[in-house]
Amino acid sequence: MGFMAGQAGGYARAGFTKKDLDNHLDKSRHLRILGGDANATISYLLGKADIDPMAMAQYSSTAEDWLGSLFWADGICRADYQHFGDVFAFHATYKKNKYKKPLVIFSLINHHRQTCIFGFAILDNEMASTYKWLLANFLEVMMNKYPKVVVTDADEAMKEVxxxxxxxxPIDCADGIFRKMLL
Structure with missing residues (x-):
């Protein structure tokens, strides 16, 4: 905004406000389900499910037909969860991707010190209702096997759900401790 205001000769001459710019950027970051990246992603994951019958993709859409949230786990993820899913880490990155959406990874370190991924999700937001949708789908995909311990990064909505x-x-770890557990 500062660069554009400088080019126009000041904020008053830019022709729009910071709020206008934020609204425009927000709209451009949404993923349309019909056509575009969201459609390509869903088609790709469904194609993977044709190859791997144990693979599952679940997604939600908004009233405007934008992609809401997306959860994916393949056969290896699901098998690993059945063997090692008593404990896992549930962590959301802070919107560092192109669409500014939280990325969630369900993971743990197994007895061979190897990272196991049980699934991942791209979420619409970090609200309790979204986490509730995610964990309900996670349980369904993992054949209703409940974990005994879940390690989180202190997000209140996440802990509540x-x-x-x-x-x-959930076991609440400070950020530094959480990152060490993932390595």
Whole structure:
């Protein structure tokens, strides 16, 4: 905004406000389900499910037909969860992707010190209702196997939903400790 205001000779001459710019950028970051990146992603994941019958993709859409949230787990993820899913880390990155959407990875380190990924999701937002949708779909895809321990990064909405869906208290790790556990 500052660069554009400088080019126009000041904020008053830019022809739009910061709020206008933010609204425009927000609209351009949405993923349309019909055509575009969201459609390509869903088609790709459904094509993968044709090859791997254990692969599952779940997604939600908004009233405007934008992609809401997307969860994916392939056969290896699902098999690993059945063997090692008593404990896992549930963490959301802070919107560092092109669409400024949270990325969630369900993971743990197995007994061979290898990282196991149980699934991942791109979420519409970090609200409790979105996490509830995600964990309900996670449980369905993982054949209703409940974990015994979930390690989180201290997000309050996440902790609330873990308690509600899994009926356990999540282990709350400070950011530095959480990152060490993932390595």
């Amino acid at each position: 873990i308690n509600e869906i899994f009926q356990i208290q």
